[in-house]
Amino acid sequence: MSKNYHIDTIPNQNDPAGSNGGFLVSAFLLLALLLFPAQPALSASSYIVTETVEVFEYDLLEPEAQAEPAGAAYGNYGPFRVVAADTVEMTGTVDSYTPALFRQMMKHFPGIKRIEMLDCDGSVDEEANLRLARMIRNAGISTHVPAGGSVRSGAVELFLAGVRRTAHRNAEFVVHSWMDEDGREANDYPANDPVHSEYLDYYAEMGVPRGTAQEFYALTNSVPFSEQLRLSRNDMARFQMVH
Structure with missing residues (x-):
């Protein structure tokens, strides 16, 4: 006679010990199922992935402040170098970009009232040079050529832009005829050509008497x-170009 256990195993009816043996087997099977529940079978396409994660640590450092080079606290603007809140030094050549750089400089340093002309060799754009000169005059800036200073060619017109024009006795001024983009010089144009009026009117605008301006203009074009x-400074004073 069999005994009912809640298992699906039926003992062998022909074995005298079947009932006891079947009972023990069934008991062990039941215990095994309780302790080790059935796991779903892995299909042929199943696999196990092991991923290794590495952790990196970084230190974030703020950039160090760059030290200002000596003497550059105020900055450079083309041929101009600001050396004080009211003073700039000028060295080099005026080109097409110089008026815009001057305007930017005056925006940053509106208190500038003096230009020290150290070594100024003229311009490669005369229109820009005269425009810059008028900007200097309109800003109420004085011009000065210190000892050993040299003002040459178109820079002489720039010197005349100062509301007050001063020069050391050892200052140097160098003049010569202008030349246009076609290689023609002042004396290649007739005396009544409007091109000459551009310069003579500028001298008058800067306060040089008309007669003196004509004399100086003729000297440069010779x-x-x-x-x-x-x-020399005394030569410039004779033409009333130094105060």
């Missing part, structure tokens, strides 16, 4: 563009 005529 020297070919490829040559130089050196003038």
Whole structure:
């Protein structure tokens, strides 16, 4: 006679010990199922992935402040170098960009009232040079050529822009004829050509008497563009160009 256990195993009826043996087997099977529940079988396509994660640590450092080079606290603007809140030094050549740089400089340092002209060799754009000169005059800035300073060619017109024009007795001024983009010099144009009025009107605008301006203009144009005529501070004073 069999005994009912809640298992699906039926003992062998022909074995005298079947009932006891079947009972023990069934008991062990039941215990095994309780302790080790059935796991779903892995299909042929199943696999196990092991992923290794590495952790990196970084230190975030703020950039160090860059030290200002000596003497550059105020900055450079083309040929201009600001050395004090009211003073700039000028060295080099005026080109097409110089008026815009001057305007930017005056925006940053509106208190500038003096230009020290150290070594100024003229311009490669005369229109820009005269525009810059008028900007200097409109800003109420004075011009000065210190000892050993040299003002040459178109820079002489720039010097005249100062509301007050001063120069050391050892200052140097160099003049010669202008030349246009076609290689023609002042004396290649007729005396009544409007091109001359551009300069004569500028001298008058800067306060140089008309007669003196004409005399000075004739002197500069007597020297070919490829040559130089050196003038002293006293020479410039004779033409009423130094205060």
